[in-house]
Amino acid sequence: xxxxxxxxxxxxxxxxxxxxxxxxxxxxxxxxxxxxxxxxxxxxxxxxxxxxxxxxxxxxxxxxxxxxxxxxxxxxxxxxxxxxxxxxxxxxxxxxxxxxxxxxxxxxxxxxxxxxxxxxxxxxxxxxxxxxxxxxxxxxxxxxxxxxxxxxxxxxxxxxxxxxxxxxxxxxxxxxxxxxxxxxxxxxxxxxxxxxxxxxxxxxxxxxxxxxxxxxxxxxxxxxxxxxxxxxxxxxxxxxxxxxxxxxxxxxxxxxxxxxxxxxxxxxxxxxxxxxxxxxxxxxxxxxxxxxxxxxxxxxxxxxxxxxxxxxxxxxxxxxxx
Amino acid sequence: xxxxxxxxxxxxxxxxxxxxxxxxxxxxxxxxxxxxxxxxxxxxxxxxxxxxxxxxxxxxxxxxxxxxxxxxxxxxxxxxxxxxxxxxxxxxxxxxxxxxxxxxxxxxxxxxxxxxxxxxxxxxxxxxxxxxxxxxxxxxxxxxxxxxxxxxxxxxxxxxxxxxxxxxxxxxxxxxxxxxxxxxxxxxxxxxxxxxxxxxxxxxxxxxxxxxxxxxxxxxxxxxxxxxxxxxxxxxxxxxxxxxxxxxxxxxxxxxxxxxxxxxxxxxxxxxxxxxxxxxxxxxxxxxxxxxxxxxxxxxxxxxxxxxxxxxxxxxxxxxxx
Numbered sequence: 001x002x003x004x005x006x007x008x009x010x011x012x013x014x015x016x017x018x019x020x021x022x023x024x025x026x027x028x029x030x031x032x033x034x035x036x037x038x039x040x041x042x043x044x045x046x047x048x049x050x051x052x053x054x055x056x057x058x059x060x061x062x063x064x065x066x067x068x069x070x071x072x073x074x075x076x077x078x079x080x081x082x083x084x085x086x087x088x089x090x091x092x093x094x095x096x097x098x099x100x101x102x103x104x105x106x107x108x109x110x111x112x113x114x115x116x117x118x119x120x121x122x123x124x125x126x127x128x129x130x131x132x133x134x135x136x137x138x139x140x141x142x143x144x145x146x147x148x149x150x151x152x153x154x155x156x157x158x159x160x161x162x163x164x165x166x167x168x169x170x171x172x173x174x175x176x177x178x179x180x181x182x183x184x185x186x187x188x189x190x191x192x193x194x195x196x197x198x199x200x201x202x203x204x205x206x207x208x209x210x211x212x213x214x215x216x217x218x219x220x221x222x223x224x225x226x227x228x229x230x231x232x233x234x235x236x237x238x239x240x241x242x243x244x245x246x247x248x249x250x251x252x253x254x255x256x257x258x259x260x261x262x263x264x265x266x267x268x269x270x271x272x273x274x275x276x277x278x279x280x281x282x283x284x285x286x287x288x289x290x291x292x293x294x295x296x297x298x299x300x301x302x303x304x305x306x307x308x309x310x311x312x313x314x315x316x317x318x319x320x321x322x
Numbered sequence: 323x324x325x326x327x328x329x330x331x332x333x334x335x336x337x338x339x340x341x342x343x344x345x346x347x348x349x350x351x352x353x354x355x356x357x358x359x360x361x362x363x364x365x366x367x368x369x370x371x372x373x374x375x376x377x378x379x380x381x382x383x384x385x386x387x388x389x390x391x392x393x394x395x396x397x398x399x400x401x402x403x404x405x406x407x408x409x410x411x412x413x414x415x416x417x418x419x420x421x422x423x424x425x426x427x428x429x430x431x432x433x434x435x436x437x438x439x440x441x442x443x444x445x446x447x448x449x450x451x452x453x454x455x456x457x458x459x460x461x462x463x464x465x466x467x468x469x470x471x472x473x474x475x476x477x478x479x480x481x482x483x484x485x486x487x488x489x490x491x492x493x494x495x496x497x498x499x500x501x502x503x504x505x506x507x508x509x510x511x512x513x514x515x516x517x518x519x520x521x522x523x524x525x526x527x528x529x530x531x532x533x534x535x536x537x538x539x540x541x542x543x544x545x546x547x548x549x550x551x552x553x554x555x556x557x558x559x560x561x562x563x564x565x566x567x568x569x570x571x572x573x574x575x576x577x578x579x580x581x582x583x584x585x586x587x588x589x590x591x592x593x594x595x596x597x598x599x600x601x602x603x604x605x606x607x608x609x610x611x612x613x614x615x616x617x618x619x620x621x622x623x624x625x626x627x628x629x630x631x632x633x634x635x636x637x638x639x640x641x642x643x644x
Contacts, residue, residue, distance in 0.1 A: 129558060186562045196375070197562040207558050209551035212582040212619065216554055229531035232538055236451060236529050238560060240508045240519040260534040297534065
């Protein structure tokens with residue numbers, strides 16, 4: 001009994017300043033895990049205290065911070081590929097461009113990741129970083145999500161924006177750690193998420209310095225893929241320490257290693273499960289490895305359907321009717 | 323005459339808040355270029371105005387922020403090599419380890435960069451990031467500069483610490499962009515320069531995720547060399563935009579490309595010239611390429627002898643007598 005009272009006295013209490021936090025989250029384990037984590041992180045002496053210099057949070061982007069059906073960067077790649085095929089008509093007869101332009105999924109599936117990387121290299125390379133930024137800006141200014149009919153940036157999840165704000169208010173650095181290419185996401189990260197470009201970790205296109213006159217030039221190939229086991233590597237390269245919190249999602253197993261990294265220091269690992277066909281999408285993973293890893297390593301699973309009161313900022317009844 | 327008056331009225335005046343800045347700098351072109359740059363950078367409407375989001379400054383480390391005779395990381399490499407050769411005596415008979423252990427410079431010169439990279443790989447790899455941090459910490463706790471008999475961190479240049487403080491006070495992000503390995507410099511960057519680990523860009527050792535149990539492990543080889551043309555590439559990877567100010571030094575030509583990158587946006591490029599044998603060291607470059615590039619691209623050359631009133635924080639008459 002005394003031990004219980006002592007434990008209660010020692011247990012950090014969610015401070016009143018956090019009481020109104022995360023308004024778009026329903027009460028439940030996910031919200032409670034987050035508030036517990038933040039409360040302990042900032043409470044000196046608590047077992048979950050995180051020294052200010054270690055308050056690092058990394059978020060996957062596609063499917064964790066915004067909708068990934070379709071993957072935004074795939075839409076950009078197709079947009080660029082069509083533009084390239086206008087100028088260079090021979091591309092239309094050459095694989096894997098032909099298959100991509102004609103939507104020949106069977107060919108692309110068979111051709112595997114090598115063909116996809118080639119498509120990314122050709123559409124993302126062959127220009128300076130400034131020229132690439134302009135291409136990306138032009139894409140985002142015009143493109144709309146095919147189902148929600150809103151700009152892609154508007155598919156940012158409101159509950160995640162609230163979580164990032166809460167973390168910042170409590171002294172956390174908030175980073176993106178995406179499988180997408182980093183110079184693509186950097187163009188919209190500040191405006192969409194309040195994350196400055198230097199805090200975006202992603203896959204990289206090979207870049208070379210071509211002399212004082214030409215400066216940096218993006219080559220037509222990838223340098224590093226920031227997915228799966230590449231995510232902890234990217235975090236080490238860019239940040240140099242284990243995050244105290246990370247968030248990813250169920251779809252390809254791409255975030256498992258990043259979440260394991262966080263758990264290896266007893267941090268909070270969040271895994272978004274897309275189970276809301278009505279308001280967003282419902283999809284799962286072929287082999288269910290992300291949810292298996294969640295059970296094994298203690299990730300907190302977020303059900304979009306149950307944990308999120310609201311998904312998008314735009315007002316649309318049911319926000320995603322057929 | 324009217325044009326002259328108009329020009330004078332429009333020219334940004336160094337604000338009084340900067341009047342006492344850079345106390346360890348003598349009056350002269352270098353100090354005046356810096357104060358002009360900072361004044362314009364923060365004066366909206368001036369031609370040198372730098373929007374807050376672009377206030378990025380990158381500093382080389384060895385020879386720019388602290389003494390590089392001997393190169394600190396070479397001292398660490400030798401320290402580690404000796405420790406390895408204690409455990410694994412066969413190394414003493416194997417090249418290039420034998421040559422390094424015996425100080426056989428002739429062999430190493432002939433063997434070229436490949437041998438040096440091998441030495442760095444073996445001494446810096448084969449352990450986790452945490453283990454490496456502990457090795458580096460232990461080294462810095464015990465090692466002393468052979469001439470100044472102070473810890474290596476104490477050879478940080480006071481005028482550069484003042485410059486970094488001035489930049490921070492005016493909204494600049496201050497980064498290191500070093501040819502040294504980034505996880506080595508990160509261990510001391512906060513304490514020595516006030517630069518947090520995530521703002522250190524350097525050469526990288528190959529790192530791999532070896533599963534949830536073993537986590538990240540440093541391999542025995544380099545992944546990326548952040549020197550010469552590698553510096554603008556490192557800046558693009560980590561920051562994603564051109565710095566408005568960069569500083570490097572004369573010795574190997576390693577900073578030329580970074581400084582050219584800054585000049586390509588009309589930023590301030592600073593080049594430290596080691597011409598003070600009495601207080602620090604006097605050395606030049608075989609082919610003089612850094613000073614040639616300075617003349618061609620408009621880098622501001624800093625003479626340690628003429629521009630710096632004081633070099634180190636430690637009090638030592640002449641600070642470096644024989």
